[in-house]
Structure formats: C-alpha cells, structure tokens
Amino acid sequence: MPSRKKTTMFASAFCACVCSFVLICVTLATPHWMSSQIGFSGTNSSVTVSLTYGLFSGTCEQFVAAGLQVAETTFQVADNLHKTPAQSTITTIIVMLVLSLLSSLLSSGFTCTNAVSNPYQTFLGPTGVYTWNSLCGIFTLIAMILFPVNIEGNGLSVELAQGCFSLLQTNTKSEHTYGYSYWIMLLIIFLNIASIIIIYFYDHARYSKKKEQERPIENAPKDVILF
Template sequence: MPSRKKTAMFASSFLTCVSSFAMICVVLATQHWVSSEVKFAGTNSTVRVSLTYGLFSGTCEQFVDPGLQVSERTFQVADNLRNTKAKSMITAIIVILVLSLLSSLLSSGFTCTNAVSNPYQTFLGPTGVYTWNSLCGIFILIAMILFPVNTAGNGLSVQLAQGCFSFLQRHTDSKHTYGYSYWIMLPTILLNVASIIIIYFYDHASYSKRKEQERPIENAPKDVILF
C-alpha cells in the first residue's frame, strides 16, 4: 500500500486532472467561443451581422441601418464554411481537443492508480503523469493559438456570416470578442501545470529520502557502528 503522503499528493493531482477533464468537456460542448460583429457594404445601406459561435454551431442575426433587424438564425459551422482551409483548421482544433481530453483521462487514471497502489512499471508512476499532463497542456495551447488564427487569418466570421445571409458581398470591417468557451482553456492549462508541480514535489522529496538512506556507511556516526 502507498504511504499516506503519496496517497495525499497523488489524490490532489487526481483532482486537478479530473477538473481539467471536465473543463475540456465544457470547451467542446459549449458554443461561446467568439462573438463577432461583421459589417458589409450594401447598395444604399450598411449591413451588420452579429454572430456567436463555437466549433460546431452558432447563432447569427442581421441589422440593416438605420435599425431594421432580421430574426436570429441558428447555423452549423461546417455547413456554412466554403473555404477548405478554414474548415480543415476547425476539424484540426476538434481533433486536438479530443486528444487533450484523452490525455487528461489517462493522466487521471495514472494519478488514481498511484494514489491507491504502488505500480511496478516506471511509466505508470510520476513519469506517466508528467507525460500525459504535458501533452494535454500542449494540445490545449495549440488549440488556443489555432482558433484566433483561423478567425482572423482565414476570415472565419465573414464566411459564416455569408453562409447565414447569402446576398452579403463586400466585407468592410470585423470585430471579435472571445467568450468563456475559449478562455476556459487557460485555467485548464494551469490545472495541468499544477498537477505536474504536485507530483514533482512528491517525486523530488522521495528521491531525496532514497539518497539519504543510501549514504555510505562511513558517513554514519562512529558510536552507531557496532562491528
């Protein structure tokens, strides 16, 4: 059976891993990644389209100056994208987040196993926790970088607005505000870092204790040597 210290440390790391797993599920399930205001120049007026969307779906509504509003519509992101590059990047972000979800699940399994037992294989110990938490954090960081690149660089909001209202033509301006579904990835990365730090402190303390026990006999006090 593991020591109380090991159980406490790995149990704490397990909680951070489970929290990370839950947050990634929220990121994938919610559709508040970004809110965009996209303006188009019409013949006699300016058309403004307001969108809120995530990786799978979103809502859009149209405003025509001076104040005419078209009812809100729901759309599927994949159906509204005609640009292959933008669609491929959305698919890549989804795949990356699924991989981070699996990494977080494996890390949770490793920390739980170490909290209740002493696995013999080295990789099932701290090394495995370091690996899966690092991969999870890296995957999420990549997703955080790719989404704004896709939004601004590939004109994601413009394409989605044109998919909602096909008559829109000349794009003039866009403004983007990233929502909680996007920013929640930041504390998820911090949870993975926290999990690594917790296990590092345990592993470092355990290593120091083993080295202390392996000191040469000549370093022991003279009165302790009985032979």
C-alpha cells in the same frame, strides 16, 4: 499499501486531472468561443451581422443601417464553411481537443491508480503522469493558438456571416470578443501544470529520502561505528 502522503498528493493530482477532463468537455460542447460584429457595405445600405458561435454551431442576426433587425437564426459551422481553409483549421482544433480529452482521461487513470497502490518503477508511475499531462497541455495550447489564427488569418467570422446571409458583399469592419469557452482552455493548461508540479514534489521528496537512506557508512557519525 501506499503512505498517507503519497495518497494525498496523487489524489490531489487526480482531482486536477478530472477537472481538466470536465472543462475540455465544456469547451467542446459550448458555443461561446467567439462573439463578432461584422460590417458589410451593400449597394444601397450598410449591414452589420452579429455572430456568437463555437466549434460546431452558433447564432447570427442581421442589422441594417435603418435599424431593421432580422430574426436571430441558428447555424452549423461546418455547413457555412464549405471545405475552406477555415473549416480545415476548425477540424484540426477539434482533433486537438479530442486528443487532449483522451490524454486527460489517461492521466486521471494513472493518478487514481497510483493513489491507491504502491509506487511503480515503470511508465505507470510519475513518468506516465508527466507524459499524459504534458500532452494534454500541449494539445490544448495548440488549439488555443489555432483559433485566433483562424479568425485573423482565414477570416472565419466573415465566412460564417456570409454563410448566414448569402447576399452580403464587401466586408468593411470586424470586431471580435473571445468568449468563456475559449478562455477555459487557459484554465485547463494551468490544471495540467498543477498536476505535474504536485507529482514532481512527491517524486523529488521520495528520491531525496531514498538517497538519504543510501548514504555511505563513512558519512555516519563516528560514535556509531563501533567494532
């Protein structure tokens, strides 16, 4: 049976991994990645489109200069992009988060197994936990970087606004506010780092104890060496 210390530390890492898994699900499911105000100039008036969207769906509404508001509509992100670079980047972000989800699931399984069993000397031990948590954090970080690149480089919000209202013409201004669905990814990265740190402290303490037990006999106190 594992020691109480080992069970406690791996159980703590398991909780962090499970929280990471749940938060990735929330990030994928919620449509609050971005809120944008996109201004367009038309022939006779200016128009502002307000967008709130995630990776799969969102809502948009249109305001004209006179104060007239068009009813809020729901849209699918993929339908509004029509195979543009912005859509390819969105697909890449989804793939990164799915890989992150799988890595988090595997890390949860490894930490749970180690919490209730004796130490492993193979990839199923701390090495496996380090690997899967690192991969989860890296995939999440890539997704976190790609989304702003898609906003600023590929004009994601502008494309979505034009997809909602096809008569819009020249874009004049854009204001963006990142939502909680995006910032949750930062917490996911911190949770993966926390899991690695917890297991590192356990592994380092176990290694130090093992080395202490393997001290050569010449380092033992002289009064113990009796013949």
